[in-house]
């Protein structure tokens with residue numbers, strides 16, 4: 323992703339329905355699953371981007387250690403502005419560096435798809451090895467290979483996943499599966515329609531593609547946030563959604 327894409331992400335991610343919905347599901351899941359209340363927590367966001375998920379983790383978990391790494395210095399500049407107290411550093415999820423010996427929660431949202439699961443798995447295992455027993459890994463990943471479109475090219479994503487593939491990924495990382503579900507279910511048909519032209523006719527010059535991220539008009543953004551909130555409460559209540567544009571998963575260290 324280029325600098326402009328990170329600047330755009332930093333500007334919209336607080337309000338934009340899609341990012342808001344993911345944070346809402348992360349917050350609900352962390353509150354539902356709970357973590358030992360008798361000690362201070364260490365939390366890491368692997369591929370933290372421009373830092374809004376870190377801000378959420380700080381709000382929900384009030385960890386003693388809040389760390390985040392990303393490949394992009396520009397993303398880290400934004401993340402540092404949003405999270406002045408966090409330990410932010412340049413790093414690669416394929417061979418991650420850790421600044422603490424043990425972690426309670428690791429999040430990684432829409433990152434493993436960039437290098438691809440096969441090349442990221444050794445690094446993911448390294449991260450999981452630092453999780454304390456009972457610790458959690460939360461993943462969000464793009465769904466369905468056939469949905470690959472100009473959006474994926476713009477964010478340099480090379481792989482999209484099924485729920486089954488993500489379940490396997492948790493198994494490969496030696497985690498027990500707490501949750502695997504599709505998400506962004508209700509508006510999924512509209513997303514497919516919007517992406518159809520670039521699914522059928524991929525851009526001839528992938529390097530020139532820009533992402534389609536923009537905050538819709540206020541009313542539409544509120545409606546979309548409301549829809550995702552309804553989906554998230556259904557997932558929180560135990561429902562698993564049969565399709566969606568992302569797969570959301572939680573694994574627990576045994």
Ligand SMILES: C[S@@+](CC[C@H](N)C(=O)[O-])C[C@H]1O[C@@H](n2cnc3c(N)ncnc32)[C@H](O)[C@@H]1O
Pocket residue numbers: 323368369370371372373375391392393394397413414415416430431432433436437477
């Ligand atoms: C789609 S953004 C998601 C950012 C953030 N996790 C979020 O949910 O808003 C993908 C992020 O992964 C980062 N990234 C890509 N490949 C990476 C790698 N091998 N190691 C670490 N970060 C990587 C990119 O720089 C970018 O910030």
